[in-house]
Amino acid sequence: MKERIIEMKKGFRPSGLSFVRFFNFFGRLVIDLVNNLGAATIFFGKAFLMIFRPKQFPEIIQQVYHIGARSSNIVMLVGLFTGMVLGLQLYYTLVKFGSEGLLGTVVALSLIRELGPVLTAIMITARAGSSMAAEIGILRISEQVDALYTMRIDPIRYLISPRIAASIISFPLLTAFFDLIGILGGYLTGVMLLGVSGGSYFSRIQSSVGFIDVRIGFIKSLVFAVIVSTICCFQGYFTHLRSDSHGARSVSLSTTSAVVLSCVMILIADYVVTSFLL
Amino acid sequence: MPVETPLIEFKDVTKRFGDQTVLDQINMKIYENQITTIMGKSGSGKSVLLKHIIGLLSPDEGTVLLQGRPIHKMRKGEWDRYRSQISYLFQNNALFDSMTVFDNVALPLRQTTTMSAKDAETKVMARLEQTDLMEAAAKYPSELSGGMQKRVALARALVTDPKIVLFDEPTNGQDPVRKNVILGTIAHYRKKFGFTAVLVSHDIPDVYFISDRIILLWEGKVAFQGPYEESTKIDHPMAQEFLRSLEGFEDELTGVLSKQMFRARYGMMLNERQEERTITAVLFSVHFDLLVETLGHVGAAEVLRALGKYINTNFMALGGFSVRTHPGEILAMLPYTGFQEGQQLVESFGGRLQKEALSNIEALTQAKVGAGTCFEISVYAGITEASSSEDIDRIIEKARANLGIIAIHRCDPKGGGI
Numbered sequence: 001m002k003e004r005i006i007e008m009k010k011g012f013r014p015s016g017l018s019f020v021r022f023f024n025f026f027g028r029l030v031i032d033l034v035n036n037l038g039a040a041t042i043f044f045g046k047a048f049l050m051i052f053r054p055k056q057f058p059e060i061i062q063q064v065y066h067i068g069a070r071s072s073n074i075v076m077l078v079g080l081f082t083g084m085v086l087g088l089q090l091y092y093t094l095v096k097f098g099s100e101g102l103l104g105t106v107v108a109l110s111l112i113r114e115l116g117p118v119l120t121a122i123m124i125t126a127r128a129g130s131s132m133a134a135e136i137g138i139l140r141i142s143e144q145v146d147a148l149y150t151m152r153i154d155p156i157r158y159l160i161s162p163r164i165a166a167s168i169i170s171f172p173l174l175t176a177f178f179d180l181i182g183i184l185g186g187y188l189t190g191v192m193l194l195g196v197s198g199g200s201y202f203s204r205i206q207s208s209v210g211f212i213d214v215r216i217g218f219i220k221s222l223v224f225a226v227i228v229s230t231i232c233c234f235q236g237y238f239t240h241l242r243s244d245s246h247g248a249r250s251v252s253l254s255t256t257s258a259v260v261l262s263c264v265m266i267l268i269a270d271y272v273v274t275s276f277l278l
Numbered sequence: 279m280p281v282e283t284p285l286i287e288f289k290d291v292t293k294r295f296g297d298q299t300v301l302d303q304i305n306m307k308i309y310e311n312q313i314t315t316i317m318g319k320s321g322s323g324k325s326v327l328l329k330h331i332i333g334l335l336s337p338d339e340g341t342v343l344l345q346g347r348p349i350h351k352m353r354k355g356e357w358d359r360y361r362s363q364i365s366y367l368f369q370n371n372a373l374f375d376s377m378t379v380f381d382n383v384a385l386p387l388r389q390t391t392t393m394s395a396k397d398a399e400t401k402v403m404a405r406l407e408q409t410d411l412m413e414a415a416a417k418y419p420s421e422l423s424g425g426m427q428k429r430v431a432l433a434r435a436l437v438t439d440p441k442i443v444l445f446d447e448p449t450n451g452q453d454p455v456r457k458n459v460i461l462g463t464i465a466h467y468r469k470k471f472g473f474t475a476v477l478v479s480h481d482i483p484d485v486y487f488i489s490d491r492i493i494l495l496w497e498g499k500v501a502f503q504g505p506y507e508e509s510t511k512i513d514h515p516m517a518q519e520f521l522r523s524l525e526g527f528e529d530e531l532t533g534v535l536s537k538q539m540f541r542a543r544y545g546m547m548l549n550e551r552q553e554e555r556t557i558t559a560v561l562f563s564v565h566f567d568l569l570v571e572t573l574g575h576v577g578a579a580e581v582l583r584a585l586g587k588y589i590n591t592n593f594m595a596l597g598g599f600s601v602r603t604h605p606g607e608i609l610a611m612l613p614y615t616g617f618q619e620g621q622q623l624v625e626s627f628g629g630r631l632q633k634e635a636l637s638n639i640e641a642l643t644q645a646k647v648g649a650g651t652c653f654e655i656s657v658y659a660g661i662t663e664a665s666s667s668e669d670i671d672r673i674i675e676k677a678r679a680n681l682g683i684i685a686i687h688r689c690d691p692k693g694g695g696i
Binding site: 055143146150152158 | 332333334358361362364365366368370372373374385386388389390434438
């Protein structure tokens with residue numbers, strides 16, 4: 001018994017049994033997951049509260065420009081082609097049932113409730129989220145985060161809070177742009193190319209899209225903003241604690257993790273939020 | 279006599295990273311308004327020690343005290359006040375690459391003070407001027423040389439008027455002239471602004487000239503702490519081994535022997551002749567501080583470099599050997615030369631120095647400080663006879679008492695020296 005306790009104190013090493021090894025691996029995975037989730041939640045909470053500190057406004061405006069304004073072109077381009085594809089695909093599906101007049105409704109509802117928030121969030125993750133993780137990661141490995149601390153500038157306040165605030169501001173706005181351009185894209189293919197009535201297209205949108213649809217889309221975009229900005233900043237900020245790599249390689253791995261994890265979490269959160277709101 | 283309370287004190291501080299103990303029961307003291315230099319091999323925990331002072335790391339065991347008060351027990355307000363008095367100069371400068379030099383230096387003022395934009399700009403420009411960075415204000419750090427980046431980091435560290443400045447290897451990767459310039463700048467600013475400096479440096483002997491106290495770290499423990507003079511005398515094998523391993527054969531700037539080598543050579547000379555005999559020693563001196571004021575740190579270092587090389591060329595052929603004993607002083611020992619002969623040698627050396635070397639120094643320095651800047655270089659020499667049983671410090675004192683001008687060079691504004 002005494003030997004067993006000593007062994008446990010040293011750190012339990014599983015015996016050769018494969019199911020014990022499996023539980024050991026799985027247990028560690030769950031513990032790591034819970035640890036990271038807890039750390040990320042505290043990280044977000046701290047950063048969110050610091051948004052309202054003095055001297056933050058100029059930093060937030062700067063980040064809105066980087067995350068929001070500079071992502072607008074790519075978001076609108078993707079929105080246009082998404083709307084155009086939807087117009088094409090849905091026209092040929094609806095025409096089979098003689099319901100092509102509903103094209104505007106289907107395009108608008110799919111964009112506003114689902115595709116707009118999700119695709120916008122994924123596009124911003126690819127463009128701005130990756131740069132957030134990489135930039136903060138480089139600041140971390142080159143001791144610039146420590147330098148901020150030594151200058152009495154809270155790194156979370158100075159680096160993270162403005163990015164989270166800018167994401168919360170930018171995501172819904174870009175989603176709105178995406179929806180709008182997407183509806184116009186559907187109009188281009190459905191009305192101008194395939195001959196659906198333009199008046200019917202817009203009147204159906206007006207009659208079928210309610211405030212609740214817009215609200216669902218905006219709630220989703222806000223949730224995605226929090227998820228993407230927290231994951232990307234968290235990955236960059238704790239680059240130096242990665243056990244699998246160091247230096248520049250750790251920044252590259254953190255950036256990859258940030259993008260992959262953000263995309264996966266966007267889709268999971270999309271399902272969860274949809275199931276709660278519908 | 280009252281015992282001075284140290285500004286910062288480490289009491290039994292231990293720090294481990296995994297299984298490795300980096301700091302092992304460290305006890306050390308840092309006093310106010312002094313330059314304390316921490317030395318040690320790579321990986322001996324010097325930077326870890328500095329990071330404990332500013333709170334980037336906290337000890338696993340033991341305490342760090344500020345004027346007798348443990349810093350980990352400080353309340354938030356007190357801790358903020360303590361931190362507001364400290365600046366840290368990182369080994370790799372840690373400048374923000376996406377900001378200009380001006381913005382880098384202005385950052386702590388903009389983010390941590392309520393200073394108006396105009397006042398902050400005035401203060402930043404003053405610091406940039408003091409560190410010769412006015413022309414680089416709008417540039418990005420990546421557009422600057424390593425030395426200039428170091429000065430930007432120095433300007434940023436000093437812009438908040440800190441009371442304690444921590445320098446992590448400030449001369450790392452610099453050439454001999456630049457090393458002296460950086461250390462000279464630190465010493466100069468210490469005098470000017472009156473801060474307490476803690477340096478991590480390998481640059482023996484340059485760093486000795488500006489240090490009030492030396493702390494020697496060896497395998498996670500403090501092997502020695504005290505004034506430099508004591509460090510060379512203590513019979514601690516670790517300290518001796520360290521000094522031997524770090525101090526090269528010669529002073530990088532001037533080319534004269536390092537202090538360690540000079541002492542070894544002096545000891546050999548005494549052993550060669552067992553009987554009591556007299557030695558001729560000459561102390562060459564320039565007003566280093568005055569040169570720094572007129573020529574700047576680079577110009578002053580160039581003058582000393584040229585002087586050292588010239589002394590070496592002239593006296594080594596006679597079996598002499600020399601050492602830099604002070605930023606502006608070089609001691610030459612002439613073991614095979616009598617006093618009378620020594621006097622004649624110094625006199626003719628002064629003549630040649632005036633004719634050749636000082637003009638060359640002027641040309642060299644003018645190129646660095648800019649044409650049209652007029653200045654004066656006076657070289658003093660003090661010759662003395664000493665007994666072989668006398669201590670080197672006593673010999674220096676005797677020679678210093680006999681100092682007289684042997685060469686003077688005043689530039690002619692119209693061109694050429696007089």
